[in-house]
Amino acid sequence: MTQAAFAKSLELSRASVANIERGTQAVQLHVIFKIAAVLNVEVQELIPAIDLGITNVGVTIQVKDWLKRIDADAVPVTSTSNAR
Numbered sequence: 466m467t468q469a470a471f472a473k474s475l476e477l478s479r480a481s482v483a484n485i486e487r488g489t490q491a492v493q494l495h496v497i498f499k500i501a502a503v504l505n506v507e508v509q510e511l512i513p514a515i516d517l518g519i520t521n522v523g524v525t526i527q528v529k530d531w532l533k534r535i536d537a538d539a540v541p542v543t544s545t546s547n548a549r
Contacts, residue, residue, distance in 0.1 A: 468482055468483065468486075475496060475503060477496070497511055497512070
């Protein structure tokens with residue numbers, strides 16, 4: 466599949482696909498799901514594993530930072546439901 470055909474199937478520009486491939490453009494979550502569907506792979510195959518230390522694309526560092534921010538912002542969950 467050409468880059469142009471791939472971009473069209475994702476409803477993105479060819480330039481966006483090229484930027485994503487180079488790691489210079491962030492990928493929105495819904496686009497990751499579209500990519501997985503077009504390539505007929507599981508979404509997990511497109512996301513680098515954090516615990517493997519994959520840093521050659523810079524994605525792992527971004528994911529780790531994102532997870533740290535979520536963890537720092539997390540509010541402890543307490544049970545406030547009133548069982549009836």
